[in-house]
Amino acid sequence: DAGVIQSPRHEVTEMGQEVTLRCKPISGHNSLFWYRQTMMRGLELLIYFNNNVPIDDSGMPEDRFSAKMPNASFSTLKIQPSEPRDSAVYFCASSPRRGSTEAFFGQGTRLTVV
Amino acid sequence: GDSVTQMEGPVTLSEEAFLTINCTYTATGYPSLFWYVQYPGEGLQLLLKATKADDKGSNKGFEATYRKETTSFHLEKGSVQVSDSAVYFCALIEGGSEKLVFGKGTKLTVNP
Numbered sequence: 208d209a210g211v212i213q214s215p216r217h218e219v220t221e222m223g224q225e226v227t228l229r230c231k232p233i234s235g236h237n238s239l240f241w242y243r244q245t246m247m248r249g250l251e252l253l254i255y256f257n258n259n260v261p262i263d264d265s266g267m268p269e270d271r272f273s274a275k276m277p278n279a280s281f282s283t284l285k286i287q288p289s290e291p292r293d294s295a296v297y298f299c300a301s302s303p304r305r306g307s308t309e310a311f312f313g314q315g316t317r318l319t320v321v
Numbered sequence: 322g323d324s325v326t327q328m329e330g331p332v333t334l335s336e337e338a339f340l341t342i343n344c345t346y347t348a349t350g351y352p353s354l355f356w357y358v359q360y361p362g363e364g365l366q367l368l369l370k371a372t373k374a375d376d377k378g379s380n381k382g383f384e385a386t387y388r389k390e391t392t393s394f395h396l397e398k399g400s401v402q403v404s405d406s407a408v409y410f411c412a413l414i415e416g417g418s419e420k421l422v423f424g425k426g427t428k429l430t431v432n433p
Contacts, residue, residue: 211364238419249425250365250410263420298364302419309355310421312364 211313213299219319225287228316230299231280240310241274241284242298250298256282289320323348327411327424334401334431342396342427344385344411352413354378354387354394355421359408368396368409401431 212231220226232239240255254264259276267274271290276282286293296317300310328343346352353372357365369378374389383398394411411424 240419240421250423252420252422255419257419300364309367309370310365312366314362314364 211299211301211311213297213313213316215316216314217317217319219321220289222290222320223288224320225285226289226293226318226320228284228297228299228318230282230284230313232282232299232301233303233311234280235303236301236311237279237304238302238310239276239282240300240302241282242300242312244296244298244315245294253284286318289318291320294318294320323352323413323415323422325411325413325422325424327409327427329425330408330427330429332427332429334429336403336431336433337400338431340396340398340401340405340429342409342411342429344394344396344424346392346394346411346413348392348413348415350416351389352415354385355412355414356383356385356394356396357410357412357423359410359426361407365410401429403431403433405429406431 214229238257241253244250253266254274256276274284296315298315300312302310324347326345355370356368358368359365369380371378371387377386385394385396408426408428410426412421
């Protein structure tokens, strides 16, 4: 398996623009997580899905952020409008089943908002 | 809420030195504990884990023991290599949850 695939790897955008980050989890995995990594705050869980259903979105910073999982093999994280403070590395991770104790991470998307 | 505190970095060692990275946790129940490693430009990978008190996780020469009495899960390696240079994250999952809670990470640099 190719692992968790995220795209793009790097994104530079201007403040106010819409940004969409994409994730393809490992085939057969039922849980999917979106994390944000910054120097100041470390790794923060934004939202996670189980069987394509959002279970906990309490980490989503504000209404500008939204996430969807239309099917078992694809998820998006959208920021609209983007702001410079959204600059971070965004990781997607998947795990085999609910209650599994291991998460498999993608390589991340480095977002820079100028 | 649950939290993980790990030693501030960066840590710089010479090859073959002994490594300890301290990690303590706060949790209401009995969490599972993890160490993840992030190599430059990559995502996090699970290094080792322990799911109950007194369990020892080990992998690639790294070890950590789940100490309930001190709420700790310190990472150790007897002889580090240049290839161990990475950022190490301590993490926990509370029982019945799927939410990994991470520490802030400790950057390790090993010089030849």
